[in-house]
Amino acid sequence: MSDWYTELDSTLDQVWQLLGRAIRDPKSPLRTPVMATVGVDGAPDARVVVLRSATRSAGALEVYTDRRSKKVKDLESCPSVTICAWLPKADLQVRIKSLGTIASGSEVLPLWQSMSETARRVYGGVPAPGMLLAHPSAFGIRPDPADLAVLRFAISEIETLHLGREMHRRARFQRDNAWAGAWCAP
Template sequence: MTEDLHEWARSLDTLRDQVWKRLARGVADRRAPARHPTLATVDATGMPQARTVVLRSADPEAAQLRVYTDRHADKVDDVRAHPHASIHVWDNVAHLQMRLTTTVEIHTGEALEPIWTQLSDHAQQCYGFHPASGDPINEGLAYNKWPDLDAFAMLELSIQAMDILHLGHQHRRARFARNSGWAGQWVVP
């Protein structure tokens, strides 16, 4: 019995298309589940680190995502040490879990000025702190904000693989990989 199964979860192609539709919605809609995915990295000591980020771009043709960060943030150091990350999204309405394995490039400097100038004043306030992001302080608000293009960074995540799980009456799980031209493979949930 599959009446609670979303129709798009029945084929590999429509399942993959649904993932990109939901990622694109995350970029455009502040209330969409994909707006705030979890980014997981590995720090210099080999320990996993996970944090919520804001999805800023989802490009299905290039199979790339983008997030912005302060270049002094720990996640940037993590990516410099290990240029790989995972993105996790749970979409409760669709009963859909998306786990995306990525390689990451860090972009900083004047090349980001066109993006920087498009950010609101409030958003710019998130990039540039004194002391720097992650430094210890004596009290919770013992820091100043100094919006600074030099502190702004973009993480460009090139998706290498997707592990997608749909939780319906009967669960369905599929894997897609860049190196197979995104041809999907059903796997046991």
């Protein structure tokens, strides 16, 4: 059997296996990828997020956040998002291009109700994310279901770069109704 990175189908299969594992494994580098957006001011912005769901059949990813965060404002202004992660054990970079949507309010209330008290503490602090504080102790934890947002990403493209000892391999997969892949110069 050949290595996964030598064939397009097995490369795409490997990415989805790694995404699925990342949902369950907090130590997976894909669990905390970098999400890049374009800000309201037109400037690029990037931050680490926690991947919560990956569904191959839908070509979708999900991230949870406070609805008052800058990333929500960025998505409202420009829904184009790139998610990127480096997996050192696999010598693999994964870049995912997508369009993001925001779910909040009654749409995410069942999720809120299923969360532990510890998880709920992240959503609804006072003041809102990014606001200046006189001191870290000035931040108040006030869990509020109205401040939970789920960012859903409809994937349009996955690009991989495998850094092999003898040869680097780069592949691009685009999704319309099905995935279509092609090799690219690394």
